[in-house]
Amino acid sequence: MNLTRRGMLKRIIAGSAVALVPFSAFAEWMESAFKADSYSAALAAIGAEGATGSDKVKLKAPEIAENGAVVPIQVSSTLENIDSISILVEKNPTPLTAQFKMFPGLKPDFKIRVRMGETSKVVAVVKAGGKAYTAESEVKVTIGGCGG
Amino acid sequence: MRIKAKLKGDVATVKLLIKHPMESGRRKDEAGNVIPAKYVQTVTGHVAGTQVFEVNTGAGVSKNPFIQVILTGRAVGDTIDFKWTDSSGASEEKAVTLK
Numbered sequence: 001m002n003l004t005r006r007g008m009l010k011r012i013i014a015g016s017a018v019a020l021v022p023f024s025a026f027a028e029w030m031e032s033a034f035k036a037d038s039y040s041a042a043l044a045a046i047g048a049e050g051a052t053g054s055d056k057v058k059l060k061a062p063e064i065a066e067n068g069a070v071v072p073i074q075v076s077s078t079l080e081n082i083d084s085i086s087i088l089v090e091k092n093p094t095p096l097t098a099q100f101k102m103f104p105g106l107k108p109d110f111k112i113r114v115r116m117g118e119t120s121k122v123v124a125v126v127k128a129g130g131k132a133y134t135a136e137s138e139v140k141v142t143i144g145g146c147g148g
Numbered sequence: 149m150r151i152k153a154k155l156k157g158d159v160a161t162v163k164l165l166i167k168h169p170m171e172s173g174r175r176k177d178e179a180g181n182v183i184p185a186k187y188v189q190t191v192t193g194h195v196a197g198t199q200v201f202e203v204n205t206g207a208g209v210s211k212n213p214f215i216q217v218i219l220t221g222r223a224v225g226d227t228i229d230f231k232w233t234d235s236s237g238a239s240e241e242k243a244v245t246l247k
Contacts, residue, residue: 030204
């Protein structure tokens with residue numbers, strides 16, 4: 001390979017442009033929130049410390065989960081101007097499990113399957129109009145899903 | 149990734165099943181070594197370049213994640229492009245056309 005100074009510069013510029021792509025792709029993933037290792041820290045990280053319970057947030061979860069590795073959760077809301085809907089498992093090592101963002105034409109009604117290490121509260125947090133609203137449900141886990 | 153979509157009127161119910169180990173970084177292998185974390189962090193959906201869906205996920209989502217999404221104002225022939233990206237930078241794209 002015959003590398004001239006100009007050719008080398010071109011390569012460096014092209015290489016750095018490629019290297020930048022992954023950063024922009026991950027810019028939206030809130031590391032501080034998803035890696036928060038306590039329920040209160042996770043709530044704070046998503047800006048939901050002063051959240052209040054609301055009957056306009058619905059959380060469907062089983063009362064008893066025989067297998068903590070796969071716990072089906074459904075969350076929906078009839079609130080207006082929703083920005084995001086988050087699902088937290090209070091006693092998991094990293095409680096924040098999922099955060100759905102809202103777009104026009106997207107119904108605030110989601111299903112997802114989560115892991116639970118032990119019996120815990122599952123909490124849905126809906127952020128709408130600058131405020132946070134919650135619904136919660138206790139799930140009894142007979143076999144944990146986080147160990148190895 | 150497997151996608152199942154059902155259109156009823158203008159409401160599309162889409163089920164995503166992502167084949168992924170969702171390693172939390174807390175599991176150990178038989179020799180006692182920690183299996184490094186590798187889990188899906190973002191799943192997005194676009195119709196004709198316009199974003200219609202996004203979920204960010206953490207280590208607490210089950211292995212082989214299942215997600216159900218409902219989109220309104222959709223019509224026969226709409227193609228929804230889904231993409232997931234994991235913590236290692238790996239990704240997969242797949243599209244579904246409503247019928």
